[in-house]
Amino acid sequence: MKLELSRIRAGHWEGIIAAGAPPAPEVVHLDQVLPGLTVDAQPDGRWRLTLPIPAELLHDGVQTFVVRDAGSGDRIGHFTIIAGVPLDDDIRAELDLLRAELDMLKRAFRRHCAETGT
Structure with missing residues (x-):
């Protein structure tokens, strides 16, 4: 079943x-x-x-x-x-937070690569 x-x-x-x-x-x-x-x-x-x-x-x-x-x-x-x-520790809220942090890291990494020419 x-x-x-x-x-x-x-x-x-x-x-x-x-x-x-x-x-x-x-x-x-x-x-x-x-x-x-x-x-x-x-x-x-x-x-x-x-x-x-x-x-x-x-x-x-x-x-x-x-x-x-x-x-x-x-x-x-x-x-x-x-x-x-929603609960602060709800898995959906955690996933949204992780996505936002990943987007921030991607932008910072791209900016670093553009500034250093690598």
Whole structure:
């Protein structure tokens, strides 16, 4: 089983998984299984998962939700929600900072090469 599609619409997370038999997934946030997950068969043999996202779980920062098989505990996939002011140590903010520093170093190196004629 693998999560093939994941999106959020109107406060509901939707996912598509391919599985031969009816799956028994669950969505976990901070070691708590979330209620309200529905599993519907699709005409193409896949399964649509739908979960209303509880408003009380949305905070500033990054929230990660893990989709796993309820029986085995195997991870099927995950989805992440970033809300409010991003955390200072958020990986995306770090990546943006690294890109800006790299651009600054490239400009300084080019200026050095132009000034020294190398």
